[in-house]
Amino acid sequence: MPLINKRTLYSTSRALHIYLSTALLFLLILFCVSGIVLNHVNWLEGDKSDGMLTVKLPAELITHATENRDMLPSLYPQIEAYLATEHGLTKVKSIDWEKEDALVMLDYPLPAGFAFAELDFISGELNLEYQTGGFLSLIGDLHKGRHSGEAWSWVIDISAVLMIFFAITGMIILFQNRKKRLAGIWLTVLGVATPAVIYLCWVPQLKGVS
Numbered sequence: 001m002p003l004i005n006k007r008t009l010y011s012t013s014r015a016l017h018i019y020l021s022t023a024l025l026f027l028l029i030l031f032c033v034s035g036i037v038l039n040h041v042n043w044l045e046g047d048k049s050d051g052m053l054t055v056k057l058p059a060e061l062i063t064h065a066t067e068n069r070d071m072l073p074s075l076y077p078q079i080e081a082y083l084a085t086e087h088g089l090t091k092v093k094s095i096d097w098e099k100e101d102a103l104v105m106l107d108y109p110l111p112a113g114f115a116f117a118e119l120d121f122i123s124g125e126l127n128l129e130y131q132t133g134g135f136l137s138l139i140g141d142l143h144k145g146r147h148s149g150e151a152w153s154w155v156i157d158i159s160a161v162l163m164i165f166f167a168i169t170g171m172i173i174l175f176q177n178r179k180k181r182l183a184g185i186w187l188t189v190l191g192v193a194t195p196a197v198i199y200l201c202w203v204p205q206l207k208g209v210s
Helices: 006-023 023-039 059-067 069-087 136-146 149-176 178-202
Strands: 049-054 094-100 103-110 113-119 125-133
Touching: 006 149, 023 136, 023 149, 059 069, 059 149, 069 094, 069 103, 069 113, 125 136, 149 178
Parallel strands: none
Antiparallel strands: 049 125, 094 103, 103 113, 113 125
């Protein structure tokens, strides 16, 4: 007796194929569209805008900084918490400080942009310089997982695995259909051979090195 009954295999594959197609509909379209965008980076020209925001720092933070002028790095956790709460900035890339000018500077990379926060504890102001991207720049960086955080990295990995299952279940369903099986196999071979031939014949490659 076979380990997996063919009827069960086909029915399970069909159900998985249907539900995976609906669950992945948005992400499939997103990654396909963003893939096209990344193949035409000239479309992204002028798709980003720069801005500047100046606001007063909380009195409590200024007081703590005044009391610890020579030890501003000890306030880094409070500063990061403030920026996360008030401006949604997390995952700081770097933090620097200038003792003489009582400045703390934080650099935050973002999908399709950045934010650079400068806390001036003499004037009591936060100067926030930022760059944001439009829709095309944003989905391009989401496609690459650039500065998008661990949660989005999981979205990419899990959706990639589910897309593999989507393709495999499609092949299993194809083998169930005897009338269309041969044509489907030939299309599969064509789908593998075409990009391979294009890569070998027309994509620039470095040769003659070990």
